[in-house]
Amino acid sequence: MMREEELYVRRGNLLWEGSRMMLPEHKEALIKLEASEWKVELHGELDDEQWWEIGEIVLDAFKHTTTVKVNYWDDGFYKDLECYIHKVDNDNKRIRVEYGPANDSLREWIPMRVIYDVQRT
DSSP states (O other): OOOOHHHHHHHHTTGGGGGOOOOHHHHHHHHHHHHHHOOOOOOOOHHHHHHHHHHHHHHHHHEEEEEEEEEETTTTTEEEEEEEEEEETTTTTTEEEEOOOGGGEEEEEEEEEEEEEEEEO
16 A cells, blocks of 8 residues: 555646646747747749740739739748739839739738749639
8 A cells, every 4th residue: 555645656646637728928939949940041042044935924913913822931931922013123123023812902012032933723
């Protein structure tokens, strides 16, 4: 027969098992940590042929008001965005894209250095 003290030791930490909880701050920190583990670095410099193809598609979409799919890097993740090219700013090396529902469209600038690929849709 075991002594009462040995039963408490072998039981482990079951005494506090029912009172476990996680604070919202801890949960948020864990979510951010997990997301940061999936982040990737910005791609290297594209070669001239890739830039030429991207430029041709962007200018054609701008001129004919057709949609394109832009693959770009944003804060550690690559995103695909189906959009219209609203404006091309060669001086600041960026493009302004327009997307969203037709009656409530959004516009934003995307720097050329983060663009990885542009395809016609």
